[in-house]
Amino acid sequence: MEQQDFFSMPRIGDMAPDFSAVTTKGKIKFSEFAKDKWVVMFSHPADFTPVCTTEMTGFAKRKDEFTKLNTELLGLSIDSIHAHLGWVDNVRKNTGVYFDFPIIADLDMKVSKMYGMLQPNESETAAVRAVFFIDPKKKIRLIMYYPLNVGRNMNEILRVLEALQTAEKYKVAMPLDWQKGDKVIVPPPTTLEEMDARLLDKSIEITDFYLAHKQI
Numbered sequence: 001m002e003q004q005d006f007f008s009m010p011r012i013g014d015m016a017p018d019f020s021a022v023t024t025k026g027k028i029k030f031s032e033f034a035k036d037k038w039v040v041m042f043s044h045p046a047d048f049t050p051v052c053t054t055e056m057t058g059f060a061k062r063k064d065e066f067t068k069l070n071t072e073l074l075g076l077s078i079d080s081i082h083a084h085l086g087w088v089d090n091v092r093k094n095t096g097v098y099f100d101f102p103i104i105a106d107l108d109m110k111v112s113k114m115y116g117m118l119q120p121n122e123s124e125t126a127a128v129r130a131v132f133f134i135d136p137k138k139k140i141r142l143i144m145y146y147p148l149n150v151g152r153n154m155n156e157i158l159r160v161l162e163a164l165q166t167a168e169k170y171k172v173a174m175p176l177d178w179q180k181g182d183k184v185i186v187p188p189p190t191t192l193e194e195m196d197a198r199l200l201d202k203s204i205e206i207t208d209f210y211l212a213h214k215q216i
Contacts (some may be wrong), residue, residue, distance in 0.1 A: 014140045016041075017114045023074075023102035026086050034072035036048030039134040040161065041074040042152075043117040047087035051076070051151050055129070057097045058154045069161055070136075075103035114208055119145075131157060133164060170216050183213040185209060 010017060018031040044052040059073055064181055066073055088099045104111055112118045117130045129146035141164050163174045172184040188210040189195040195209050206212045
């Protein structure tokens with residue numbers, strides 16, 4: 001049964017499962033949320049906990065960077081809306097940081113189960129630190145999972161978001177350790193004609209016919 005549940009979890013390339021939920025910014029229906037925008041949806045184990053507070057603070061402090069990338073943030077934990085509101089207010093009073101993005105109150109664990117955020121060998125009552133990158137068509141493009149005791153890396157979350165968007169826009173791939181402004185990889189040719197054309201293209205840096213970089 002556990003194996004069957006595992007394979008029913010959303011995977012890269014799947015359409016993001018739709019749901020309705022109560023959040024700190026009001027009720028949402030996910031299929032109608034953030035139209036024409038990317039969504040970074042992330043779960044945390046519990047409100048009023050130390051690692052989660054640092055992570056949510058990180059998202060809040062860098063929210064403008066996500067906005068510039070046409071991306072909405074959407075948090076989740078298995079807590080009530082009242083706990084969420086109390087936590088948001090508590091952090092704002094103590095640190096001055098305001099979690100100005102919706103946080104799903106998933107008290108019945110409906111969304112957590114739907115997205116595979118509950119992993120019994122880690123915890124049956126707390127969502128792991130999952131991050132879903134969802135494009136404007138509501139397709140899942142990348143998934144990250146972290147255990148309860150390891151915080152995420154905000155630089156990496158922003159890096160892969162920008163990489164996904166760049167790859168989508170220019171139809172290219174990203175090499176190891178790619179950062180904004182670095183050269184990208186041109187997809188390999190699929191015909192002899194494309195291979196010959198590549199060898200004549202002066203805008204491409206060719207290592208061999210199957211490996212070539214360019215600046216965009």
